[in-house]
Amino acid sequence: MVLYIFGGNLMLEGMRRHASWIILVIAAIFILSMAIGGISSIFVKNPYKHLGVIAKRNISFDEYREMLRNAYANYAQQNPDTEIDDKVSQQLNDQTWNQLVQQILFDKEIKKRHIKITDEEVIEKLKNPSEDITGLADLQTDGKFDYEKYEQLLLDNPNFAAYMEGRIRSSLPYEKLYADVKAEVVVTEEEVKEQYIKDNDKADANIIFFDPNKIKEVEITDEDLQAWYDENKEEYKKGPARKYKYVNIKLEASEADKAVVKTKIDSLYKLVIEGENFEDMARQYSQDSSAPKGGDLGYFGEGRMVSEFNDAAFALKVGEISAPVQTQYGWHIIKCTGKKNDENGNPQIKASHILLKFEPSEETKQNIAVLADDLYMKAKKEGLQNAGEALAYTVNETKEFYQDAKYISGIGRDNGEVAFAFQKKVGSLLEPIKQDNGGYIVAEVSYKVGDHYLPFDEVKKRIESKVKTKKKVEAVIAQAEEFLAANKDADLFKEAEAAGWKIVEAKDIVLEKVISGLRKDELLNEKILALQAGENTGLVKGDNGAYYASVIDRKTPDMEVFENTKDELLKTLQEKEENAHLNDWFTELKENANIIDNRDLFF
Incomplete structure (x- = not known):
């Protein structure tokens, strides 16, 4: 066989001499990726020494920053036409952190279980490439994987050989760990029989x-x-819990923004009154989903629309156009295009409209960031309750949340706020949190309790x-x-x-x-x-x-069918129980590890 020409360990030595090529190529990709626009600001250094702790291992800011850079680079390479906005940034940050937690915990387990990789095991894996390799177009003949082409490529291309060895040496310890954990589960024929009876009785x-x-x-x-x-x-017994007091500063159109919309709607109204085609104007200017249909809303009865719109529309005669009407959504110009009664004799109207929405301008978006910062600075001196009341904000308080919380009432999905609350004392302030809707939340740890019973009230x-x-x-x-x-x-x-x-x-x-x-x-x-x-x-x-x-x-269960299929049933149940055990094992591993996540102090 061609594989014996490799000379086993001699071939691996040849691979190792070329391993640096892989590293250089990857490094080049990452360095080029630093030019990605709009994300450089998250890589500014923070004075805190450690970004976090995972199972007694300190995670430095520089180490994590490099991992995050790599994650951004990979994402940008795979999604060249997608903007990396705040939501994507948070997803990449969370994914990177979770992968790091998993890697460190798994590496400790590999060491604890004395899992080693031998050259013979690497060679065996080389003989049995995974599907992503067997599916490569260059290794196909007549649409099927050609093993001889694969062997020849390993011999002719030392870079490919080095890549394959490096990949196997990186992944094989984890494969052996998974197999080790799964081997802790033994499903007996009696258990399979019991499950078969339950499923077929x-x-x-x-x-x-x-x-x-x-x-x-x-x-x-x-x-x-x-x-x-x-x-x-x-x-109603609960573990340690925390609460936040918080102010939600919503991003809404300012009075100045609304005045601009009013000026625009007045101009459009003047044009349609002077004879411009209403449907064409709706298609061109309306911000409603009905715009492609010339603003047509079809027939509707009284009370279907908000009151201001409803009253103006039903006051029109067929063919009439209303003066601009303000609702909570913005300014509307309404045209009545038909009237009739429904099957119960209730009046209906057919109308089209042009809608210009109330939307915050860029200036308003910038101003809200300033408002959030002003509140934050004042709260640092006076506390959030006093600062919020002094600036005429409503100060709310979250419900109790616990160390495993993924969501905090009033604040939203956890992005480090849970860890902050459990690490800091009452009165500690989070820096303003920008929401997906453009608003900001300013929050302060307001409550701390250990193991306790929820009160009756x-x-x-x-x-x-x-x-x-x-x-x-x-x-x-x-x-x-x-x-x-x-x-x-x-x-x-x-x-x-x-x-x-x-x-x-x-x-x-x-x-x-x-x-x-x-x-x-x-x-x-x-x-x-x-x-x-x-x-x-x-x-x-x-x-x-x-x-x-x-x-x-x-x-009743057909036990003859069981006898004929028990081997397949045993395999299926074994795989199901192994995967369930693997998930439970990792959950327990995380729960027992000391994990401190300070990312919110850095990014």
Whole structure:
């Protein structure tokens, strides 16, 4: 074989001599990428020593900045026509950080498990290239991967050979780690058999659902709510939490911006009144989605549009054009193009319009950044509550959030604000946060607590819903018992339907799936599958209501089919359990690692 001509380790030595070529090419790409416009400002140095800590390893700003530069370069190369805006920047930042966390944690595990790579393993991987290599056009013959071309390319092109070796040596330790973790899962034939039986033990049944939502009113006292809280207090036990006070400075058109729009709409109105074609003007100038149709809104009845628009439109005669009308959306010029009554005799109007929206100008966008900075500077001296009130802003407070929070009420998706709140003391201010809508949020850590129970008053509304449901279920069970007792000798399903109870004709009921048309109630599934065709469950008192089921048909698992397919089923279940275990393992790895994310202090 040609591979033996490689001389095994001798071939690898030749690859290593040319490895620097790969590094130089990559470095050149990254250096060229520094010319990407609009992102250089995020690479300015910050005086803080460490950007973060991952599993006791300090992450320097310079190290992370280089990784982020590479991420920008790769993105720009793959998306040459896409602007790198704030949203893309944040996505790249998050992806880079998550990849770094994963790499460091995995590298520590590789070291802990003493995972090593041998030259023999690298050679074996070279003999079995991955799909992205076998799919290369230069390695195809008649549309199929040509192994001899691949071997020849490794021999003739030392740069390609060096690339392949480097790639394998980089990825193989992680592949062995994944395999090591997955090997911790062993699925037995007995487990596969048990799952097969669960999936194939089926029943068809007619079910009466005694729905608690048919109980309109139940009496709930404060004593009921307090009793529920006391009995279920552990449900409301929480870990360390924080809150922010915050001011949301919204980006909106200024009065000056609105005045400019008014001047423009007046000019357009003058033109259409003097005879310019209304539809053409709408196509050219309107900022509404109806513009391509000449502003046509079709027919609509009274009350369909906002009141100012509605009143002006219905006051017009067919062919008339309104003077400019202001609504919350901007300025409109409305033309009535038809009138009629609908099938109920209610008047309808057909209208077209030209809309110029109220939009903030560039000057307004710049001004709002200044306003946010002014509030921030004042809050540093006086605190956010005092500063916000002094500048006539509304100061709100978020709900409690925890260390694993991905979203903070009132502020939005976490971009480092959670880590900041848990690392800083009460009164610490975040620098103004620019929102996707152009506005800014100024926030201050306002609350700090360790392990605690949520107070009764805070969860009272939630408890009220639970107690109401519990009481409704109890009431509907009582009604179901009365119904069954009163109709012992009758056609229960006919009587139930006449009484307004829901009838569900369920097919292929299995143990672990929700019955279509009902809520999840495992007890009902268990009761049905314990019966044979022609039998009934009697009254089933579930968590979500009461049920009565009559089994129409039963299908038991075909164990001969199991015997014929058990190897394939074992493989499928093994892969499913391995992947689930791998995800759980990584989640636990992250939870047990000390991870401090200070990116928000740098970018």
